[in-house]
Ligand SMILES: C[S@@+](CC[C@H](N)C(=O)[O-])C[C@H]1O[C@@H](n2cnc3c(N)ncnc32)[C@H](O)[C@@H]1O
């Protein structure tokens with residue numbers, strides 16, 4: 001994995017462009033996401049642990065919005081169920097290229113890893129195969145809000161009995177005081193991880209048009225409307241959370 005530090009927003013930009021998962025972001029992504037998302041390493045590792053409980057023999061495990069394949073690698077570390085394979089999907093060419101390099105490197109060093117297929121494509125256009133685990137790790141927030149219910153409905157239809165969707169997202173809060181407090185604490189987290197006020201402000205304006213977080217209540221209601229029977233939050237650190245949704 002690239003160890004390059006994220007300095008993308010360190011210099012004043014005349015105009016901050018909308019955030020995109022391009023080559024510049026890909027180069028610094030492991031550092032960026034770890035220093036920006038409280039609890040990210042814990043979520044990723046335990047996503048593998050949870051997935052191992054839901055994986056069904058001879059089924060597909062989806063990593064949707066796979067970026068550099070951190071979730072896929074956690075699935076490889078933890079899932080031991082017979083006959084499973086991972087399908088990782090991302091629509092950023094730069095992410096997919098780098099992800100394939102990492103995973104090919106692993107394949108050449110270790111035997112008996114779960115087979116992985118990395119697809120460059122839009123998850124909104126994906127024909128889902130029957131799946132026991134679907135991971136959406138900080139991806140749904142980048143999908144247009146009016147497309148989210150239909151996507152979750154198609155995931156629900158693809159899920160096998162005993163399987164699960166694991167959904168991690170940045171949250172917003174309907175209670176304004178709660179929202180302000182957790183936003184301030186998230187900024188403190190970024191500061192503690194070495195980001196300057198300028199970096200924090202420019203990143204915020206880069207993502208505000210492209211990343212639209214929902215509240216926990218909106219997630220729960222939409223997942224139920226999509227046909228899931230049960231929604232169980234299993235992790236929250238500040239304004240970032242992860243949920244298990246059962247078919
Ligand atoms: C925050 S990153 C996900 C991080 C990753 N899951 C992890 O745990 O390291 C969001 C990813 O979703 C991808 N993405 C956004 N919209 C997408 C879409 N419609 N289809 C496929 N991938 C998408 C982006 O290219 C980006 O790589």
Ligand SMILES: O=C(O)C(=O)C[C@]1(C(=O)O)C=C[C@@H](O)C=C1
Pocket residue numbers: 032033036037138170203204207211
């Ligand atoms: O909320 C922020 O400031 C973030 O940086 C969050 C977030 C995310 O949740 O995916 C946004 C974009 C990058 O992919 C890394 C982190």
